Amino acid sequence: MAEALAVVGIVSSIIQVVEFSAKVADRLNDFASSVGEIPKAFRHIQTELPLIIDSFRRIQSQAESGSVEVATTNAVWPVLKDCQRETIRLQNILDKTIPSVGDSSWERRKKAFLSLGKDKDVEEIAESLSRYVRVLTLHQAIEGSKPERQPPPSYEQLKPLYLTLIPFDRNPHFVDREDVFKQIDEAFKVKKGSQPKAALFGLGGIGKSQIALEYCFRRKEKDPECSVFWVHAATLARFEETYKRIATECGIIGQEEEAQVDATLLIQNWLESRHEGHWLMVVDNIDDAEVFFKEPLTNGKTVAQCIPRTGKGSLLFTTRSRDIAVDLILPAKPIPVPMLTKSEGAELLRSRLPGDHSEQHIVELLEELEYIPLAITQAAAFMFKRRRTIPQYLELYRKSDSARVRMLSYEFSDHGRQYNSMESVAKTWSISFESIRRGNPRSADLLSLMCYFDRHAIPAALLTSEDEDEWDFEDAVAVLCAFCLIESDETGSSFDMHTLVQLATKLWLIDEKKGEEDKWAFEALQSLARNFPAPLHHTTPEYWQLGRDFLPHAQLILAHSFKSQRDEIELARATLLFSVSRYLHWRGAVMDSKAKNEESLAIRERILGEKHPDTLRTMGQLAWMYPWISMEQEGVDLGLRCLTLRREVLGTDHPETIDGLSDLAMAYQQQNKLQISEEMQRQAYEASQRVNGSEHLDTLNCLSHLASVLDDMGRYNEAEAALRKVVRIKTRVLGEESSSILSELHNLAFILQHQDKFEESEEVYRRTLTLKTKIYGKTHVETLTTLTNLVLLLREQMKFSEIEELSGWFSGEAAMVQEKDNPRLRNVMWTLRRFSIRPPGDEASESSDSGYSDYENDDELALISEEKEFIEESRREESHSHVFGVA
Known part of the structure; x- marks a missing residue:
């Protein structure tokens, strides 16, 4: 048996060397016939190659007839490998020095010049080939003198029938994913002669491998004569190890020959040309494009080049990356693996966690775990081992982010993961994170940044910098989308993230990128402080849209506890608090607005001092807010202080000083000190006219506030005239639907009502x-x-x-x-x-x-x-x- 296996191995290798050598010889002959003569070194090669081809064909014939001893086969192996190496070397030289059909005259002259420097290399190859010819000729003479013997069992006789080489048993807890199975069957319906191929892609832990495993058993039940093979493709070593195992189990090589024989090419050749009947191969965990498509195996080929291609064999790939899935089966469409449905999730949980559980508790748990199979299995394992109920698990899980992170890191033994027996959600996704970091560091940076925003509708504007290349950003985002870690809206302007992915990313930063938690949280804080709409005297549609888009993210990062309390962090917080405070006031959440403004002011006073312009802006905004929440005296006191400081620091005629004067007048109005308010408001209006111009919005706002004071004083005609002037100018400058006009229209109606002009x-x-x-x-x-x-x-x-x-x-x-x-x-x-x-x-x-x-x-x-x-x-x-x- 061992002798027969050795023969099979050498026959397969001879076929490859002969085919390659014949192509090189044909190319030399074509060149010689087109130019009449070739360089001397190449003429030598042209003579030796046919002899080598003929010798190997003789050895192949003797091997197939059973007249070659194992010892002879072992002796021929080194010669075979050396010939293959020298022929490949020769091919590389020919590509650079021998003109091809269609080459221009300039290209021909260039190659002719280059050939002058290759004579020495070609001579070395020719001498090596001459030695191999002598060895092979001697072998032929010896083998020809031996008596004939009975042929060994044929290759087909050695082949086991209807193989099933899957390293896992059937998963008893598998829940039906019928829609996915239908898509696989549909993908396998191809024209006769074409190879059936399908690729499953999805988030780590979503169940791709489990679906592929179940499909294998269903395929075997439906078609018992179909051979099934399972190949691991996460690393080069795992791939080669799997192919060797298949070669050994199928009797193609013996265990003692594993180190000497290239099992990868043997299996590829066997499945492409010698395996009888149909077969299905699952190529699992193709998560690194570099490993699969570019990095060489020990035989010099890539993993992709060693996947058998034949119409009688079906291929089912699994990968976390949609991009890889597309490359694997182009132009066909890959199959996304979705989250479990509510019924599927409940079925999986009940199968893993026996006992009576209320439907409400099950649904609550599934929603927390986002219907991800691995997370559900992990939670069930935790509860089963710790003897916890679902409500007890939920109570622990909901305590804090740190509690969730610890529970996501809980390791358990999962079905179908024998090479990594202890599993966890965090560990599974860390594989994706590391793969992304190696392939596209910018993608890893984006993922790290995004985990500190709210998971819903993360605006692209918060993720980019002014000097960033648009294509680089889109490429980085595409990688994260391909790995199903984020989802993009149709326009690519905002992104969603799974809660569990955010938590796992934070854990990855803590464990693998120590010290970077604050770094990325600070990046998120700075981005929001930079992009959140700054306080305005009048709003715009863009202001409202940006405020709505950014507020959830701002609230989240403001609640984050930084390990460091550096001044730069605190000042970024103060900037964001200041902007968010004004937006919340516009929305009517005045108490929350007040609290954030007060916190911003405390930070800026402590770090910048009370006379810094940023401090004065925060102080002025707070003084403006107080009267509207029944804090009239606080508004007057803070307004006086702010106005005094602005006059000292900025000067009397600075626009912000004039604003402060108008705000203080409004505070006095709330206290019903109308004479003081009128006098100050007139001063502010006149100063703004002088500094800003009569149609500036700040000037018109001062006039509007003056009209309000006159109305409170019962001077309705003056108030109406002033307000109509404001409405007229703002309508002309801003348009009728500007938000800045709305308060003026309302107050105009109010003044008209006081004058019993009810209809108008x-x-x-x-x-x-x-x-x-x-x-x-x-x-x-x-x-x-x-x-x-x-x-x-x-x-x-x-x-x-x-x-x-x-x-x-x-x-x-x-x-x-x-x-x-x-x-x-x-x-x-x-x-x-x-x-x-x-x-x-x-x-x-x-x-x-x-x-x-x-x-x-x-x-x-x-x-x-x-x-x-x-x-x-x-x-x-x-x-x-x-x-x-x-x-």
């Missing part, structure tokens, strides 16, 4: 309500403020049917607005709920003065009268739309 006031309120709804949405505090005033105006005119038409507005969406963070919003909603209810009875009997005459008893009427006084008192505070005032 109602028209302006409705117009403002429409615009605010379009720009802010139905539930924003500014929209609801205008809605409140409109409802009160309609009630004052006893237009209850029109109020009913608006009732859906505040009973539906608006009723769900979070009011706890906004005292102003609480008052608005309270007013809406109390005064929007239509009184029972006949509308005609109602008085325009009270609107409460149909309540059922005097106690309720007295209560309503008190409420009316409160509302009328607070109405002046709440009715002025203020969001776009000067800050």
Whole structure:
């Protein structure tokens, strides 16, 4: 048997050497016939090659007839290998020095010149070939003198029938992935003569290998005569080891010959030309393109070149990378392996964790683990070994990110992973991370950065720098998408990440890239501080869009605990806090806005000092906010301090100093110190006209605030004239739908209402309500403020049917607005709920003065009268739309 195996090995190698040598000889002959004569060294080669080819063919014939001893075969092996090496060397020289068909005259002269320097190398090859011819001739003479013997068993007789060489048993816990199996079967339907191929790709731990394993057993059940082979392709060593095992198990080589024989080429040749019947080969874990397509095996070929290509053999590849999957089976489409469905996840968990479990607890766990099979299996192993219930596991898992990270690192023995018996989600994904880091370091950097943002809708703007090459960024992102670690939207402008991937990336940074957690968290913080929209005196559609896109990421990084408390980190935090504070104020979350502004101010005062321009901006913004949350005196005190410092540092006529003067005037207005407020607001308006110009937005805002003070003083005509001027100029400069005009329109309606110009006031309120709804949405505090005033105006005119038409507005969406963070919003909603209810009875009997005459008893009427006084008192505070005032 060993003798027969050795014969099979040498026959296969001879075939390869003869075919290659014949091609080289043909090329020399073609060249000689075209030019009439070739260099002397090449003529020598032209003579020796046919002799070598003939000798090897004789040895092949003797081997196949069974007349070659094992000892003789072993002696011929070194000659065979040397001939192969020298022939390859010769081929390389020919490529550089012998003209090809189609070469230009210049290329021919160039190669002729190069050939002059190759004579010595060609002579060395010719001498070597001459020696091999003498050895082979001697071998022929010796073998020819031996008596004939009976041939050994044929190659086909040695071949085992219907092989199944899979290193794993069937997984008893496998849950059906019928859709994937159907796609594999469909991919294998090809034209006769073409090779059936399919490639599964997906996130590490998603179940690609388990699907391939189950497919093998199903294929064997359906077609018992189909041979099945499993090949590991993660590394070159694993690939060669698997091929040797197949060669040994199939009886193609003996164990004692493994070190001497190139099993890789033997198996490839056997499956392509000598294996009887159909076969299926799974090539598992092709996760490194360099390893599979470029790095050489011991025989000089790549793994890709050693995959058998024949119409009677099917190939099923598994890889984490979609790009690799595409390259493997182009032009066919690779098959993505999705997350488990809810029913599949529940089935897997119940099979791994026996016992009674509530459906609700199972669904909660599956959602936390994002329906990833490996994560579910890992959790089940943890609970089974630690004797924990699902609620107990969830309680541990939800404690903190560090708890989640530890549980993702929990190692267990997973089916079908005998070469790496202890597994974990973190370990599985670290393989992807390392592969990415080796292949595209920029991709690894992006992944490290992204794990410190919110996992949903990460804007591309937060991931790039001004000097970054667009193509480099797109390539880096494409790698992460190919490995299914992130998902891109259709435009490539934002990305989603799995929560578990974020946690595993952080763990990888902690374990493998020690000291880099703060580095990437700081990168994320700096990016947000740089890109979050800076505070504006008036907003734009772009401001609102960027604020919405960036806020979740800003909130997350602001909650991050840095190990270091360096000043540069703290100052970046202060910048982001400052910008986020203003955006939150625009949204109506005024208490959260105040807290962030105060934190920003504390940082900047401590590090930069109170006179630094950044500190003064933060101080001014906070002073501007205080009056709107019933902190009038705090607003005046901080405003005075800020104004004094700005005059000292920036000068009296600096735009920010003028802003501070206008803000302080507004604070006095909230305290009802109207004379002081009017005087200061006029000073601010005149200074802004002088410094900024009469149509500058800051100047118009000062005039708007002056109109508000005049309205509070009962000087309605002056207030109306000033406000109409503001609306007219802003409409001309900015357009009617600019957000900067909305507060002016609202306040104009309010002033008209004071003058009993109800019809025009109602028209302006409705117009403002429409615009605010379009720009802010139905539930924003500014929209609801205008809605409140409109409802009160309609009630004052006893237009209850029109109020009913608006009732859906505040009973539906608006009723769900979070009011706890906004005292102003609480008052608005309270007013809406109390005064929007239509009184029972006949509308005609109602008085325009009270609107409460149909309540059922005097106690309720007295209560309503008190409420009316409160509302009328607070109405002046709440009715002025203020969001776009000067800050």
